[in-house]
Amino acid sequence: MKIEDEILANPVLREVQNLFENQTAKGLAKYGKTVNPSDYTTIEWIEHARQELMDELVYLTVLKQKLEEMQK
Template sequence: MNISDEILANPILHELQNLLENQTAKGIAKYPNTVNVDDYSLSGWIKHAQEETLDKLVYLTCMKVKATEMELKIDKLLSIARFYAHPQTYAWIDDKSRYIPSDIEDDKGNKARKVLEELGYESY
């Protein structure tokens, strides 16, 4: 398999190739040419890299916030799933609380609907 075939076969490499092509097209549309080593001095390239790195840190911080929000939602969904999922003697909503089967029957899905609504999802 040659490099082009490998890039086409690998979804990650293919996505990176598409990103590079799209970014290059944007650069050509905005500037008269692609990257040129003589566009900046060494200190200019370092400054430019620092600025890009700071932008990357902003993006990474945003992604971290989103990941934390998603983890909290997943934890809530898992806790309510545990409440309803246990088929026998006890069901756990967390590691501390136990509910007997009649608690689950009496609840009639209210805990699940409440969690879904808190997370911004439509309940049925």
């Protein structure tokens, strides 16, 4: 079975593929290009990733608190 067939047959993989496609479209609309490794230095890429992870941690904390409230 080809990779494309596996993605089409698996709803989780289809959703991940859709997320990548949507994120790429957003980036193209906003910046006019896709990610380019030469846009930043290695240190700048690490800092950007750290900032993104901090945002994700905030979102996960909110979701955890909401779930805990629902279980009360």
